[in-house]
Amino acid sequence: xxxxxxxxxxxxxxxxxxxxxxxxxxxxxxxxxxxxxxxxxxxxxxxxxxxxxxxxxxxxxxxxxxxxxxxxxxxxxxxxxxxxxxxxxxxxxxxxxxxxxxxxxxxxxxxxxxxx
Amino acid sequence: xxxxxxxxxxxxxxxxxxxxxxxxxxxxxxxxxxxxxxxxxxxxxxxxxxxxxxxxxxxxxxxxxxxxxxxxxxxxxxxxxxxxxxxxxxxxxxxxxxxxxxxxxxxxxxxxxxxx
Numbered sequence: 001x002x003x004x005x006x007x008x009x010x011x012x013x014x015x016x017x018x019x020x021x022x023x024x025x026x027x028x029x030x031x032x033x034x035x036x037x038x039x040x041x042x043x044x045x046x047x048x049x050x051x052x053x054x055x056x057x058x059x060x061x062x063x064x065x066x067x068x069x070x071x072x073x074x075x076x077x078x079x080x081x082x083x084x085x086x087x088x089x090x091x092x093x094x095x096x097x098x099x100x101x102x103x104x105x106x107x108x109x110x111x112x113x114x115x116x
Numbered sequence: 117x118x119x120x121x122x123x124x125x126x127x128x129x130x131x132x133x134x135x136x137x138x139x140x141x142x143x144x145x146x147x148x149x150x151x152x153x154x155x156x157x158x159x160x161x162x163x164x165x166x167x168x169x170x171x172x173x174x175x176x177x178x179x180x181x182x183x184x185x186x187x188x189x190x191x192x193x194x195x196x197x198x199x200x201x202x203x204x205x206x207x208x209x210x211x212x213x214x215x216x217x218x219x220x221x222x223x224x225x226x227x228x229x230x231x232x
Contacts, residue, residue, distance in 0.1 A: 002158065034220060043120070043206055043223030044159070089159060103149070103172055104221060106159035 003027045004092050006107035014115055019077040021110050023090030026071065030092040034104065035064060035075050038087040047088075048075070080114045087111050119143050122207045122224035129197055130232055137192045137227045139207030146211060147171075148190035149221065150182060153204040165190050197231045204228050 004025045013019045021035075031052040036044035050057040050064045050073070057064050063076045077084055090107040122139040129135050141148060149172075150162040163182040164172035170182070179195040194201060210221040 036223075041125075041225065043208070043225045045223070046220040049220060087157075091159075103161040103164055104159075105161075106151075108157040109159075 145209040
């Protein structure tokens with residue numbers, strides 16, 4: 001039972017264009033969401049996060065949008081650069097009292113390729 | 117200076133053997149985790165320790181035993197290795213559990229375990 005899903009295994013965009021990575025979740029107790037970026041043979045590194053009290057968080061070229069009613073979040077990268085090519089993981093954590101409290105629940109990742 | 121380091125990076129071993137993966141963090145974090153990335157690429161939590169105390173123990177075969185000699189170290193020992201244990205294992209740490217704003221989890225580079 002996967003509570004966090006990234007239904008697009010891969011995405012290919014041209015340099016300078018916008019990359020939009022999507023993530024859906026099923027657990028309504030999730031109240032904090034994160035995006036991690038992973039290069040081959042390295043561990044995931046934190047990119048950006050958003051609390052459920054917000055619907056948007058921006059950090060430079062990266063913006064995360066949260067639609068709680070749809071249980072959907074997305075990561076926008078604009079403009080995309082070749083160095084952004086990596087696997088992007090969506091993750092969520094739960095407020096106290098839930099069965100998933102105390103951990104990050106990850107999606108399966110989306111491979112982003114940015115072509116020069 | 118690596119924040120979360122795990123050794124070895126690659127481990128190839130025969131079925132039935134016992135092996136250990138070591139993890140150390142120099143971030144002064146209170147919480148450490150072990151995650152497994154399976155063949156479907158999901159990152160799934162296995163264990164979480166907070167100040168040397170086990171706080172999360174997912175449905176993992178009891179052949180897997182974590183050991184935390186101090187809050188900077190969390191080792192993973194696996195007995196009687198099976199083919200299905202082949203995966204990438206990631207160690208991580210965070211200041212608190214679950215990771216919240218400004219206290220995101222930091223990951224090691226992963227250990228690729230191959231059981232033959």
